[in-house]
Amino acid sequence: MVKFLKPNKAVIVLQGRYAGRKAVIVRSFDDGTRDRAYGHCLVAGIKKYPSKVIRKDSTKKAARKSRVKCFVKIINYRHLMPTRYTLDVDLKDVVTGDCLQSKDKKVSASRETKKRFEERFKTGKNKWFFTKLRF
């Protein structure tokens, strides 16, 4: 069997506050850790998707519409749906194991992933990842 829950895999969160949001696996712990005895992974996902930018929009409005709000979370494998997509944004240095220890670390990690996601969105690649999943 090929492992598919690997870093850079795009997944959809199925449960919790972020249900229905797309996320990318940054680090996976197949066998769990001492605190979490189940397979889980650290994901960085999109809390608020960028809106659709139309031609009529001024640059200021387009910049406002292209904002991406992010979240960083540890999620059980059970609460994820893997997809065939990948997102190769380098988040390993930003989203680390200890960034969820305190609130300000979490906020700074989210801010940094927000920057990287917005960069990636503006290049126009990985369109699937930045479109809202309709359900």
Add this chain to the structure above:
Amino acid sequence: MESGKYTLGYKTVLKSFRNWKGKLIIIAKCCPPHRKSEIECYSMLAKVGVHHYNGNNNVDLGTSSGKYFRVCCLIIIHPATAFGTVLHVISTSVLGITPILHDINGTRDPRPEPLPDPYTY
């Protein structure tokens, strides 16, 4: 233990996917379509074969596994030795016979029946 390893049921099938274990999935014909497509999606990502069992429904799949309950989907983790019972299931379901799988049940026949010729693994 020489006999093959398998688990029955949707929850254990998904669990096996997440543990990277398993060689073949067998899905009953009457499996609900959403569940069937979810299993097929996972198996496509994991590059695991899916076989749609040729019996009428999940009752038949349960019976072929030697159980007295219905089985909608099952995953084979380790097939038994070479003349595998896995192949036996597939070949006989293709032939339209529902076998009682002693091997899959865990009690191993000392001399397994030879498979019909056209079916090679």
